[in-house]
Amino acid sequence: MSQAQTMPAIAPSSASALQRGLRSARLRRIVRRLPHYLLLSVLAIITVYPFWWTLVTALSTTGDVYSFPPPLWPQDPSLVNFIEVFDTIDLLAFYKNSLLISGATVVGTLVICSLAAYPLARMQFPGRKLVFGAIIATMILPAEINFLVNFITVSKLQLTDSVTGVVLPNLAGAVGIFLMKQAFEAVPQDLIDAARVDGANEWEIFWKIMLPLAKPALGALAILTLVTAWNQYIWPSVVMTSPENFPLSVGVQYLSGSFSFKTRVVAAGAVLTVIPILIVFLFTQRYFLRGFDGAVK
Amino acid sequence: MAELKLKNLQKTYEDGPTVIHGIDLDIRDGEFMVFVGPSGCGKTTTLRMIAGLEDISGGELSIGQRRVNDVPAAKRGVAMVFQSYALYPHMTVRENMGFGLKLAKKPKAEINEAVERAAQVLQITHLLERKPKALSGGQRQRVAIGRAIVRKPDVFLFDEPLSNLDASLRVQMRIELAKLHKDLATTMIYVTHDQVEAMTLGDRIAVFNGGRIEQVGTPLELYQQPANQFVAGFLGSPKMNFLPAQLRSGSNSGSDIVLAGNTSITLPQQYRLQSGSPITLGVRPEHIAWQVQAGDNAIPASVDLVEHLGGEQIIYARADGMDAQIAFSLPSKETAPHRGERVWLKPELAACHLFDAAGLALPGSGQPYP
Numbered sequence: 333m334s335q336a337q338t339m340p341a342i343a344p345s346s347a348s349a350l351q352r353g354l355r356s357a358r359l360r361r362i363v364r365r366l367p368h369y370l371l372l373s374v375l376a377i378i379t380v381y382p383f384w385w386t387l388v389t390a391l392s393t394t395g396d397v398y399s400f401p402p403p404l405w406p407q408d409p410s411l412v413n414f415i416e417v418f419d420t421i422d423l424l425a426f427y428k429n430s431l432l433i434s435g436a437t438v439v440g441t442l443v444i445c446s447l448a449a450y451p452l453a454r455m456q457f458p459g460r461k462l463v464f465g466a467i468i469a470t471m472i473l474p475a476e477i478n479f480l481v482n483f484i485t486v487s488k489l490q491l492t493d494s495v496t497g498v499v500l501p502n503l504a505g506a507v508g509i510f511l512m513k514q515a516f517e518a519v520p521q522d523l524i525d526a527a528r529v530d531g532a533n534e535w536e537i538f539w540k541i542m543l544p545l546a547k548p549a550l551g552a553l554a555i556l557t558l559v560t561a562w563n564q565y566i567w568p569s570v571v572m573t574s575p576e577n578f579p580l581s582v583g584v585q586y587l588s589g590s591f592s593f594k595t596r597v598v599a600a601g602a603v604l605t606v607i608p609i610l611i612v613f614l615f616t617q618r619y620f621l622r623g624f625d626g627a628v629k
Numbered sequence: 630m631a632e633l634k635l636k637n638l639q640k641t642y643e644d645g646p647t648v649i650h651g652i653d654l655d656i657r658d659g660e661f662m663v664f665v666g667p668s669g670c671g672k673t674t675t676l677r678m679i680a681g682l683e684d685i686s687g688g689e690l691s692i693g694q695r696r697v698n699d700v701p702a703a704k705r706g707v708a709m710v711f712q713s714y715a716l717y718p719h720m721t722v723r724e725n726m727g728f729g730l731k732l733a734k735k736p737k738a739e740i741n742e743a744v745e746r747a748a749q750v751l752q753i754t755h756l757l758e759r760k761p762k763a764l765s766g767g768q769r770q771r772v773a774i775g776r777a778i779v780r781k782p783d784v785f786l787f788d789e790p791l792s793n794l795d796a797s798l799r800v801q802m803r804i805e806l807a808k809l810h811k812d813l814a815t816t817m818i819y820v821t822h823d824q825v826e827a828m829t830l831g832d833r834i835a836v837f838n839g840g841r842i843e844q845v846g847t848p849l850e851l852y853q854q855p856a857n858q859f860v861a862g863f864l865g866s867p868k869m870n871f872l873p874a875q876l877r878s879g880s881n882s883g884s885d886i887v888l889a890g891n892t893s894i895t896l897p898q899q900y901r902l903q904s905g906s907p908i909t910l911g912v913r914p915e916h917i918a919w920q921v922q923a924g925d926n927a928i929p930a931s932v933d934l935v936e937h938l939g940g941e942q943i944i945y946a947r948a949d950g951m952d953a954q955i956a957f958s959l960p961s962k963e964t965a966p967h968r969g970e971r972v973w974l975k976p977e978l979a980a981c982h983l984f985d986a987a988g989l990a991l992p993g994s995g996q997p998y999p
Contacts, residue, residue: 525715529708532703
């Protein structure tokens with residue numbers, strides 16, 4: 333007898349009862365999750381609203397910038413403020429500088445943080461916990477505390493007004509080391525043992541096994557570093573002295589002149605600064621979230 | 630191929646306990662040696678010391694006449710198959726299997742040839758371009774074995790390789806492993822806590838307990854002539870029945886022993902122990918017959934439970950005056966007593982084991998072993 337023949341047919345009444353049951357279960361699930369959705373929606377509005385306000389301000393050509401409540405949609409929308417940005421500053425040169433600084437910071441951070449994290453995660457040596465504790469402790473200090481000593485160091489190394497001067501102090505961050513350490517710790521010991529029996533030395537284990545397996549964390553760290561490096565303002569403005577070397581975040585300050593302050597043009601500059609990083613993040617947020625999975629397990 | 634010599638091998642963790650207390654063992658060239666024992670007995674630690682994945686705290690380890698205590702894992706001529714398979718998830722099956730040769734900087738053609746050959750032996754040629762996540766448990770295990778074969782090691786090390794597989798696949802892989810050993814004729818060391826695997830695969834078995842080897846021998850030797858109560862109890866399912874007893878007297882015709890509950894049994898052998906010495910009588914379930922009437926050398930008992938396993942049935946009975954439950958087995962075609970029935974259990978006297986108060990087998994007890 334075939335399987336189809338042995339299967340009892342579902343009566344129409346029981347099928348509709350099943351559907352009703354599924355519908356009510358779905359409804360109950362939605363009701364149960366409603367508070368979560370509400371809370372998340374409020375948080376999303378609070379987070380996104382400043383960006384939205386900046387975009388609305390940049391696109392509007394009329395009305396009071398500081399009116400309250402602020403308008404939700406652009407008034408007489410136009411791209412005139414964006415055009416003025418391009419007319420006022422050499423935006424492409426600033427983009428190029430930002431790309432150079434951010435790219436170098438990302439590559440350097442991935443190299444330094446993964447090299448620092450591997451022994452902390454996988455090697456036994458005296459003082460390992462102390463070293464890691466000291467690195468983590470730096471997370472509670474505001475970055476500005478380091479400015480003075482970093483500036484003196486960069487000056488002594490004659491690296492002021494250079495990309496290296498901006499990039500160097502940002503390469504070994506506690507967050508990056510922590511993230512990579514967690515990723516390396518998540519790799520099963522058996523894989524390392526198997527590689528060792530296969531003849532891999534410590535460097536080959538790191539390069540051929542650990543790093544490929546830590547790709548999600550590397551991706552997350554790359555995105556996080558890119559966003560931070562792209563948006564950083566104070567340190568590059570301290571180190572860079574020649575305007576032609578300014579990154580975008582510092583360069584847009586030229587939009588606010590000494591005697592006039594055009595808020596809409598500055599807002600347009602801010603939007604132009606944020607857009608590239610926003611696009612990168614939109615395409616890579618999947619990797620970003622996956623990378624953090626390991627860190628919060 | 631290579632023989633291994635473990636001389637007083639010890640392992641002590643830094644600021645921690647000693648887990649291996651001086652192991653002496655010779656493993657012959659081409660032998661299939663099984664390390665068996667309960668969890669935490671030190672069998673895997675010993676295997677990892679042989680592999681070079683754990684430092685050796687004391688003693689000497691030689692592989693093929695060469696002292697390898699301080700030789701790195703890769704240069705010991707060993708390949709290891711892990712319980713978790715330990716396949717590199719970012720590499721294809723082909724890359725996994727060829728990884729060792731690639732590290733050894735072998736030419737690409739040679740690597741490909743070796744991988745294809747091993748894949749053919751293990752019937753995984755069609756899987757070579759897949760990633761491990763696209764494989765079933767059994768296929769992963771084959772790849773792990775293939776990765777070991779490709780390196781043509783002197784010694785294969787298996788760390789509970791079948792324990793993550795389901796029961797039927799485990800039986801199939803067990804048969805294939807035995808065949809593989811026959812084909813390759815290479816020394817293999819196999820760690821398991823499964824006594825069926827140990828009994829079926831091993832040329833010889835080393836029974837581990839508490840970081841020591843209790844006994845080494847062929848499967849049948851260990852089963853029929855266990856050196857002590859631990860080995861006797863560990864091998865065999867259901868396990869050997871242990872009944873507390875006293876040696877009453879010895880005569881030319883044999884030895885009388887009295888079980889708790891005052892049942893007397895006369896064994897054919899003579900034992901050099903003082904009368905009144907506490908001993909333990911060990912009887913395997915298949916060496917017990919039952920009857921409905923009292924008789925000589927018969928232990929009165931009541932049936933607690935009858936388990937039907939298909940091919941055989943296991944009967945659990947509680948002996949009079951004893952806390953111990955006695956298990957005995959019967960072929961399924963034979964009539965078994967009913968639950969609650971009063972029975973008399975007759976141990977096969979020539980197959981009885983006697984253990985002294987320290988749990989050591991008394992010389993002359995146990996089944997005759999050639």
